[in-house]
Amino acid sequence: MAATVEARPPDKYVDVRTQELQINMGPQHPATHGVLRVAIWADGEIVTRAEPDIGYLHRCAEKIGESVTHIQYVPYTDRYDYLAAMNNNLGYCLAVEKLAELEIPERAEYVRVIVSELNRIASHLMAIGTYGLDLGAFTPFFYAFREREEILRILEWICGARLTYNFIRIGGVMRDCPEGWLEDITRFLDYFEPRLEEMNELLTHNHIFVNRTANIGVVSLEQAVKYGLTGPNLRGSGMRWDLRRDDPYSIYDRFEFDIPIGTGIKGTVGDCWDRYWVRILEMGESVRIIRQALDQIPDGEIMAKGVRHLAFKCKAGESYQAVENPRGELGYYLISEGGQISYRSRIRAPSFCHLSILEEILPGSMFGDAVAIIGSIDIVLGEVDR
Amino acid sequence: MFTYMRNVVDSLRTTVKGMQVTWKNLRRPETTVEYPEQLVPLPEGYRGIHTLDTDICIYCFQCAKICPVDCIEMRAERVEKKFLSWEVFNIDYNKCLFCDLCIEVCPKDCIHMDKRDGSAKFALITDDRSTLNLDILEYKGLSEADKVAVVKVREENAKKAAEKAKAAAEKKAAADKDESEDKKDKADDSGK
Amino acid sequence: MERLVGALEGLGESAFALSLLMCAGVVLGFVGIWPLFAVWLERKASADFQSRLGPMYVGGFHGWLQTLADGIKLAFKEDLIPAQANRVLFWIAPAVAFCGAFATMVVIPIAQGVEIVNLDIGIFFILAISSVGTIGVVMAGWASNNKWSLYGAVREAAQLVSYEIPIALSLMIPIIAVGNLRLGHIVGFQCAGPEDAGFVYLSHHGWLLFYSPWTLAAGLIYFVASLAECKRAPFDLPEAESELVSGFHTEYSGLRFSFFFLEEYVFMFVVSIVGALVFLGGWQPLPFVSFQFDNPLMKLIGAGILLGKAVFLVWVQIWLRWTLPRLRVDQVMTMGYKYLTPLAMLTLMGMALYQYWGCRYIPGIL
Structure with missing residues (x-):
């Protein structure tokens, strides 16, 4: 019997691979977080090649920046990373203020920090909520939205809008805090921290969740740096890099906070679980920052003197300002010729860089993992396509 | 073998824990409202x-x-x-x-x-x-009719909210009372 | 009902056929109504778990008519068949899938002696017929000519075939104790008492779940495996919508889609009621205390209790679904082959030895 087995050429029965299946994932797919299209070549359940395809949400953002005035461009910045509009506003305003050499009142700086950190929590809640959804856990998504709703209510209270705030303006902020607003934030923070613990119990330490995310989509530190990852994705790979600490803008050098990094508690450093866990920890740090800001906030003006909406001009020159967006380093590069309009406006969007790593880490993973990996790098397509 | 057993125990333990969390949330009041019938008050300075x-x-x-x-x-x-x-x-x-x-x-x-x-x-x-x-x-x-409707809805909402708050306060007071009694009991026990 | 069938049998062949049609009508009626309730239950339960309200509008009281409205909507939707689909298979698939769940209802006793067919291979029949649904799903996935559907179908086939082993093994364990495949007898075993028992009496064995540690483990294994058998989270791989859009029914719409939907909810009910009959004492409300369910009124109450248990198990399934994330496809296989199957085998062996030595050395256990 053994002889007959040997007589057959081994590859005929060992290699049972057949044709590769090419699948078009997106742009209308429940797990692509917007209108991303990923062309996937799959061998059974295993992804052999993946090509992200972008451009479905291209809105000429940079070109618009060269045709409207600085003041008019601020509402457009809301629309790139629409989950963290405050942070986008902040980055652009800082870049313009650098050009115009404006002095920002103290109170405005504190309000800016409070709203940006609130928006960071909201954005991370969205990220972890939809991540749970990608992995088939519906309920954490609703809990995250419930908490996010509270933040949106707080932000709506101060600026009148829920998603595209246009609240941080060149020279300060749009409105002063309404009465009772600061106290309401304290109340929210007290309510939020135990709820975060609950989220950990429900999702973070769940055995299935850990098994779905640990050791999946590992991005080594070298790879992360090579692809220009920033934000939670870089910190998930184990690098303690946060612009709020390493290149402080606004008044972030006045606050005490830690920079959480991925340490591979459940698997390897830089896996999906680490990236997720960094986001959870960062929400706690944001809470710390907001508490300190609430303690320190002074009275005073909220708008710099001499900013007239219709006649605001910058000095000639160029400026680059990067801020730590919830998704990573968001940079605005502006060249001004001294008028109301930028000569060149360029946006360095974190999600765009993050997306490029998909091609490297998707191959070899299983189909369900591909969804988990796309969810874990947390891209916003408005920002990718701009 | 150890990993095997740990996997079994872990999956059961975390599942039960997760179910506890969802159970806790089952007993919390809903956060959504029936929108057109019931309105969420908008803040001053809302952009409409x-x-x-x-x-x-x-x-x-x-x-x-x-x-x-x-x-x-x-x-x-x-x-x-x-x-x-x-x-x-x-x-x-x-x-x-x-x-x-x-x-x-x-x-x-x-x-x-x-x-x-x-x-x-x-x-x-x-x-x-x-x-x-x-x-x-x-x-x-807003038209006059709309304004009247708004006032009515607001009053109703306020009434409901007040009732809810009252009920919650009563419940809380009762719970506090129970708790303090419990504590008292415990203190008594430990005293003994 | 058995008596009814018997009485009509005497009347001749046409009457017998009529009686069969009547039985089919009863089952079909139940199968039509149950998902309306189950979907409503699922919606309301998930809403409660998620701090939402859920359907509130249609029908007045907590949107109890919402599912009916949705069903009507589905029935009137355009019946789409993709151009490149295999029309015949596409057309048959939902019916085949539905039959699998539908036919199992035949052998389920709803109260003492009330069943359509008192089959002596009851459990075996359920296990065998419920697998037919898999064929329907595979047909649907193949006929749709859609890669997502194909993935869903292949996943379904792999998952259901592998989970049939632990589910069958875990059902064997109580059968070792009972020694009979008839569902009625299994319940009878659980409420067996002394000959001269009154209305209330202490049963010899109690519910099979608490009969021995092995049956307790078997109950757990059965529950987990049954989740996988009816494609419920965390084993909802065939229709994992964040991965495969909608899995095998991606291309289905309207009434055909609703057949898959019905199948899922009916099958949830079937595994729950089998679980209730085999492990939770059927219509006996208490674990160790039994009641006489012999007159029609008591039978009605018993049926209510049994349905209550089944609904409770369905509710636990819903609870689990809204708590857990989904497993990955290889983890589902690992769970089936490396965890549930060996554990079920171990339990089976343990139960066999327990039964063998238990009978010999512990007097009065049987």
Whole structure:
């Protein structure tokens, strides 16, 4: 019997691979977080090649920046990373203020920090909520939205809008805090921290969740740096890099906070679980920052003197300002010729860089993992396509 | 073998824990409301549809100039050399960003964004896009009937909220009482 | 019902056929109504778990008519068949899938002696017929000519075939104790008492779940495996919508889609009621205390209790679904082959030895 087995050429029965299946994932797919299209070549359940395809949400953002005035461009910045509009506003305003050499009142700086950190929590809640959804856990998504709703209510209270705030303006902020607003934030923070613990119990330490995310989509530190990852994705790979600490803008050098990094508690450093866990920890740090800001906030003006909406001009020159967006380093590069309009406006969007790593880490993973990996790098397509 | 057993135990343990969390949330009150029937109060300064106070408007066109998307279409007519009167003042809500800039530049504070709070209409939902190009001269905020409806809804909501708060306070008081009694009991026990 | 069938049998062949039609009508009626309730239950339960309200509008009281409205909507939707689909298979598939769940209802006793067919291979029949649904799903996935559907179908086939082993093994364990495959007898074993028992009496064995540690483990294994058998989370791989859009029914719409939907909810009910009959004492409300369910009124109450248990198990399934994330496809296989199957085998062996030595050395256990 053994002889007959040997007589057959081994590859005929060992290699049972057949044709590769090419699948078009997106742009209308429940797990692509917007209108991303990923062309996937799959061998059974295993992804052999993946090509992200972008451009479905291209809105000429940079070109618009060269045709409207600085003041008019601020509402457009809301629309790139629409989950963290405050942070986008902040980055652009800082870049313009650098050009115009404006002095920002103290109170405005504190309000800016409070709203940006609130928006960071909201954005991370969205990220972890939809991540749970990608992995088939519906309920954490609703809990995250419930908490996010509270933040949106707080932000709506101060600026009148829920998603595209246009609240941080060149020279300060749009409105002063309404009465009772600061106290309401304290109340929210007290309510939020135990709820975060609950989220950990429900999702973070769940055995299935850990098994779905640990050791999946590992991005080594070298790879992360090579692809220009920033934000939670870089910190998930184990690098303690946060612009709020390493290149402080606004008044972030006045606050005490830690920079959480991925340490591979459940698997390897830089896996999906680490990236997720960094986001959870960062929400706690944001809470710390907001508490300190609430303690320190002074009275005073909220708008710099001499900013007239219709006649605001910058000095000639160029400026680059990067801020730590919830998704990573968001940079605005502006060249001004001294008028109301930028000569060149360029946006360095974190999600765009993050997306490029998909091609490297998707191959070899299983189909369900591909969804988990796309969810874990947390891209916003408005920002990718701009 | 150890990993095997740990996997079995871990999956059971974390599942039970997760179920405890969902059970806890099962007993919490709902956070959503039945929207058109029950309204969520909007804050002061909510950005809704514009209203224009034509009596104090000085026809400076600044709001149209600052608009980033050029959604304000305005044309004024000269009457008796000096005075102007609005011929056209349309805002195209297909384009509007609701960015609040037009309100801020107004030197006379005559253009506002209306809350439309509680008007029980899906404010900007329409199946015909052309209806979104609103004539702001026509639109004077809420109609009288709408205002009455708003007041009614608000009162009802306030009443409900008060009842709820009262019930919650009573419950809490009872719970506190129980707790303090428990503590007392425990203290007694430990004392013994 | 058995008596009814018997009485009609005497009347001749046409009457017998009529009686069969009547039985089919009863089952079909139940199968039509149950998903309306189950979907409503799922919606309301998930809403409660997630701090939402859920359907509130249709029908007045907590949107109890919402599912009916949705069903009517589905029935009137355009019947789409993709151009490149295999029309015949596409057309048959939902019916085949539905039959699998539908036919199992035949052998389920709803109260003492009330069943359509008192089959002596009851459990075996359920296990065998319920697998037919898999064929329907595979047909649907193949006929749709859609890669997502194909993935869903292949996953379904792999998952259901592998989970049939632990589910069968875990059902064997109580059968070792009972020694009979008839569902009625299994319940009878659980409420067996002394000969001269009154209305209330202490049963010899109690519910099979608490009969021995092995049956307790078997109950757990059965529950987990049954989740996988009816494609419920965390084993909802065939229709994992964040991965495969909608899995095998991606291309289905309207009434055909609703057949898959019905199948899922009916099958949830079937595994729950089998679980209730085999492990939770059927119509006996208490674990160790039994009641006489012999007159029609008591039978009605018993049926209510049994349905209550089944609904409770369905509710636990819903609870689990809204708590857990989904497993990955290889983890589902690992769970089936490396965890549930060996554990079920171990339990089976343990139960066999327990039964063998238990009978010999512990007097009065049987």
